[in-house]
Amino acid sequence: MAEAEYVLELRGITKIFPGVKALDDVYFKLKPGEIHALMGENGAGKSTFIKVITGVHAPEEGDMFLNGRKVSFKHPTDAQKAGIAAIYQHVTNYPDLSVTENIFMGHEKIQKGTRRIRWKEMHEEAGRLLKELGAGFSPKTLMGALSVAEQQIVEIAKALSVNAKIIIMDEPTAALTKNESEELYRITERLRDNGASIIFISHRFEDMYRLASKVTVFRDSKYIGTWDVDEISNPDLIVAMVGREISQLFPKTEAKIGEELLRLEGLGKTGYFADVSFSLRRGEILGLTGLVGAGRTEVCETLFGVSKHDKGTIVFKGQELKVKSPKEAMKVGIGYLPEDRQKQGLVLQWGIGRNITLPALKRFSNKGMLNNRKELDLAKQLAEKVGVKAKSVFTLASALSGGNQQKVVFAKLLTGDLDVLILDEPTKGVDVGAKSAIYEMISDLANAGYGIIMVSSEMPEIIGMCDRVAVMREGRITAILDREGLTQEAILAASMDDSAPATDGKRGAGA
Amino acid sequence: MKQAATNSAALQGAGHDKSGSLSANIAKFRELGLLLFIVILSVGVQLRNPSFLTWENISDIATNTAILSILAVGMMLVIITRGIDLSIGATLALSGMVSALTVSQYPDLHPLLAVGVGVGVGLVCGVVIGFLVSWINILPIIATLGMMNVFRGLTFETSGGKWVSAHQMPESFKAIATGSVFGINNLILIAIAIYIVAYYFVSHTRTGRRVYAIGSNPESAEISGIRTGRILWLVYSIMGGLSGLAGVLWVSKFASAQGDTASGYELSVIAACVLGGVSIAGGVGKLSGVILGAVLLGILNNALPMINVSPFWQNFIQGSIILIAVLVNALVKRGIDRNNLMRRKI
Numbered sequence: 001m002a003e004a005e006y007v008l009e010l011r012g013i014t015k016i017f018p019g020v021k022a023l024d025d026v027y028f029k030l031k032p033g034e035i036h037a038l039m040g041e042n043g044a045g046k047s048t049f050i051k052v053i054t055g056v057h058a059p060e061e062g063d064m065f066l067n068g069r070k071v072s073f074k075h076p077t078d079a080q081k082a083g084i085a086a087i088y089q090h091v092t093n094y095p096d097l098s099v100t101e102n103i104f105m106g107h108e109k110i111q112k113g114t115r116r117i118r119w120k121e122m123h124e125e126a127g128r129l130l131k132e133l134g135a136g137f138s139p140k141t142l143m144g145a146l147s148v149a150e151q152q153i154v155e156i157a158k159a160l161s162v163n164a165k166i167i168i169m170d171e172p173t174a175a176l177t178k179n180e181s182e183e184l185y186r187i188t189e190r191l192r193d194n195g196a197s198i199i200f201i202s203h204r205f206e207d208m209y210r211l212a213s214k215v216t217v218f219r220d221s222k223y224i225g226t227w228d229v230d231e232i233s234n235p236d237l238i239v240a241m242v243g244r245e246i247s248q249l250f251p252k253t254e255a256k257i258g259e260e261l262l263r264l265e266g267l268g269k270t271g272y273f274a275d276v277s278f279s280l281r282r283g284e285i286l287g288l289t290g291l292v293g294a295g296r297t298e299v300c301e302t303l304f305g306v307s308k309h310d311k312g313t314i315v316f317k318g319q320e321l322k323v324k325s326p327k328e329a330m331k332v333g334i335g336y337l338p339e340d341r342q343k344q345g346l347v348l349q350w351g352i353g354r355n356i357t358l359p360a361l362k363r364f365s366n367k368g369m370l371n372n373r374k375e376l377d378l379a380k381q382l383a384e385k386v387g388v389k390a391k392s393v394f395t396l397a398s399a400l401s402g403g404n405q406q407k408v409v410f411a412k413l414l415t416g417d418l419d420v421l422i423l424d425e426p427t428k429g430v431d432v433g434a435k436s437a438i439y440e441m442i443s444d445l446a447n448a449g450y451g452i453i454m455v456s457s458e459m460p461e462i463i464g465m466c467d468r469v470a471v472m473r474e475g476r477i478t479a480i481l482d483r484e485g486l487t488q489e490a491i492l493a494a495s496m497d498d499s500a501p502a503t504d505g506k507r508g509a510g511a
Numbered sequence: 512m513k514q515a516a517t518n519s520a521a522l523q524g525a526g527h528d529k530s531g532s533l534s535a536n537i538a539k540f541r542e543l544g545l546l547l548f549i550v551i552l553s554v555g556v557q558l559r560n561p562s563f564l565t566w567e568n569i570s571d572i573a574t575n576t577a578i579l580s581i582l583a584v585g586m587m588l589v590i591i592t593r594g595i596d597l598s599i600g601a602t603l604a605l606s607g608m609v610s611a612l613t614v615s616q617y618p619d620l621h622p623l624l625a626v627g628v629g630v631g632v633g634l635v636c637g638v639v640i641g642f643l644v645s646w647i648n649i650l651p652i653i654a655t656l657g658m659m660n661v662f663r664g665l666t667f668e669t670s671g672g673k674w675v676s677a678h679q680m681p682e683s684f685k686a687i688a689t690g691s692v693f694g695i696n697n698l699i700l701i702a703i704a705i706y707i708v709a710y711y712f713v714s715h716t717r718t719g720r721r722v723y724a725i726g727s728n729p730e731s732a733e734i735s736g737i738r739t740g741r742i743l744w745l746v747y748s749i750m751g752g753l754s755g756l757a758g759v760l761w762v763s764k765f766a767s768a769q770g771d772t773a774s775g776y777e778l779s780v781i782a783a784c785v786l787g788g789v790s791i792a793g794g795v796g797k798l799s800g801v802i803l804g805a806v807l808l809g810i811l812n813n814a815l816p817m818i819n820v821s822p823f824w825q826n827f828i829q830g831s832i833i834l835i836a837v838l839v840n841a842l843v844k845r846g847i848d849r850n851n852l853m854r855r856k857i
Contacts, residue, residue, distance in 0.1 A: 051734075054734070055736075056733075056734055075736060076733075076734060076735060076736035077736035080735075080736055086734075088734070092728065092730065092731035092734055092735070093728065093731060094723070094724050094727035094728050094731065094732075094794070095727060095728070095794070096723065096726075096727040096794035096795050097720075097723055097724065097727055097794075101720060101724075105720070105721075105724055105732075105735055105737070106735045106736050106737060108717050108720065110717060115716060115717070116711075116715045116716065117714075117715045117716060117717065117720065119715075
């Protein structure tokens with residue numbers, strides 16, 4: 001059979017989940033020996049797309065061709081047999097099993113006849129693959145004991161062990177340092193040179209320019225287009241991904257910056273972060289960014305009393321602050337919007353109203369009895385204020401869209417008498433329209449005199465919304481950037497560059 | 512064990528090369544600790560009552576522990592998949608009752624066939640539970656709690672509420688549990704055989720390793736194409752089959768089948784697993800640990816009466832030992848996690 005022009009082609013793929021179209025008439029073509037970048041914002045449908053290719057989800061509509069022949073995968077094993085391997089965004093490993101077992105899970109080497117596992121052979125093969133990839137750990141190590149970068153290498157070894165012809169990498173560099181990324185680039189290129197075709201999903205332009213020859217963009221579950229990488233300019237690509245000029249999305253208004261609310265001095269927690277210093281003033285939005293795993297969430301959790309720091313001090317309104325629990329933090333005036341609203345922010349099977357008033361129940365209770373009327377009034381008022389779209393305050397939180405759920409969590413924060421709001425990835429998994437509404441709300445809150453710490457990995461919103469940005473890398477603050485010096489490049493450099501200048505915290509904190 | 516390897520990595524830092532041997536050493540720590548505790552306990556009891564460490568008594572302990580340890584193998588598999596099986600006491604009673612009724616009706620039946628009847632009944636019970644858990648997606652604790660009552664009810668129903676007692680059973684049936692080969696009791700031999708098969712299953716077959724994979728990371732198992740439903744079904748079926756076998760052995764050993772046989776016994780089995788280091792969170796558990804856990808419980812059962820501890824205190828002591836074992840484990844794990852954090856330089 002003559003070699004087909006494309007090893008993989010998908011036409012008109014549509015995938016519907018209850019209530020959402022995750023993929024809407026999507027196209028994709030992959031040539032042999034090509035590294036093809038797939039880009040798009042969070043929630044653009046990239047991860048679902050991959051799961052369609054790997055047979056985890058069956059699409060409602062559309063066709064898939066492998067080497068020109070039509071295929072339809074009923075089960076992940078079908079895709080595996082066809083030579084497709086995926087390295088998922090959230091490393092999908094078995095922490096309690098050995099590296100060898102992780103590599104060979106699903107295709108263990110077994111003795112013909114007795115079907116006994118051939119451990120020795122598997123350990124040897126795993127050792128060989130790891131060596132080839134330049135890894136220094138033994139195949140008998142437990143997976144759970146490895147770092148994220150090392151686990152990533154195991155995932156690649158897994159793809160190699162099945163002789164995959166098509167390898168899909170879903171944001172493999174998200175949690176890696178620059179050196180580790182560089183290592184991954186080299187490995188990826190070697191895979192390509194050995195004849196594999198690679199689909200590379202990433203948020204980082206750097207990855208794309210460094211590796212890919214083609215780029216396909218998805219936006220809001222739809223197919224936008226495919227270009228040669230050297231054919232499309234960066235601004236055009238951003239427009240394709242975002243679908244609008246970036247600035248119009250952010251209704252950032254200049255709030256009046258007031259007195260200092262919060263100051264961190266050399267804060268440290270063994271194993272998580274060290275030497276973190278910054279300050280926050282009334283009306284200010286301070287961005288806290290960096291790669292996943294840089295320690296941002298841990299710093300915030302410390303501020304909110306979820307966990308304890310062991311070095312440095314926190315000064316709140318001129319006094320040293322020692323909070324032991326979130327309850328105390330709320331009492332002094334620090335509120336926290338958790339990253340995972342479904343798990344940490346909401347009681348999904350409750351109505352909107354009860355969710356909103358949950359942190360403030362004390363206000364409506366009289367000797368332990370709740371005053372329902374008062375509770376309801378406040379819930380209605382706050383729901384209106386944040387603009388939750390729902391029939392009534394009795395609508396269940398689980399029935400709301402991501403954006404509306406997030407608004408409910410915001411309303412919850414507003415019940416308290418707070419000064420500082422810590423927002424951890426406030427627009428994660430929220431659609432574009434709702435994002436804009438949330439940004440507006442954040443701006444209003446800053447205007448109302450709250451000091452806001454916004455933790456986010458999304459570059460555009462950090463640049464669009466923040467007055468100052470603290471960038472973290474591997475547990476330390478590597479730069480504090482003022483609004484003038486705020487560019488994507490500067491943030492990326494500070495969050496990734498190993499040789500970035502040591503913390504400039506003092507200058508930034510005083511500014 | 513997870514914590515052990517993490518610790519070894521912590522000590523080794525960047526150079527993982529030697530971690531294999533070191534982690535293996537620490538992984539044995541838990542079993543060694545358990546073994547040490549068993550030895551100290553035995554010596555202590557021996558000092559108080561010299562008839563403890565006699566051949567007869569040791570053989571007695573082993574015989575009495577055999578059924579517990581057989582059931583613990585199945586329970587270990589169930590718990591590794593993040594499940595639990597509360598119905599095994601009832602399954603044991605039902606299959607014991609059915610096989611006892613069968614032999615009382617047909618005294619000439621070959622004892623192996625009687626065993627077959629019991630295992631068959633248990634297997635059916637397990638298949639039903641596996642179906643509920645893997646296909647209907649009922650939480651294991653609920654499914655098995657429900658079926659526990661169903662099986663217990665069936666036991667009373669089939670027997671009409673009466674006992675099957677020793678004189679209704681043929682000698683050949685009672686000999687299943689009381690007989691011996693080369694001076695070793697059949698129960699012990701059966702338990703050893705089951706442990707050998709189980710060892711081969713969990714360490715040297717694909718299916719066995721997948722049991723661990725499912726418990727370690729269910730979503731990942733699904734994505735990598737493991738048919739988790741089938742494996743869950745298999746695991747509960749194995750548990751049922753072993754319970755059926757245990758039922759026959761139990762009835763044969765005590766020469767009586769009653770409606771409330773082995774009532775609450777599932778908790779002892781779960782305790783043996785927990786003592787042996789099987790993680791209720793799934794993914795972790797070793798046969799060597801489970802067997803030590805079962806032996807420790809067996810020794811306590813035997814030794815405490817020998818040194819004149821009142822039956823009420825016996826329960827108290829057993830409970831405390833389980834809690835202490837879990838506590839020590841948690842403390843060790845926390846310490847290792849902290850070490851691990853120290854390793855990360857920032």
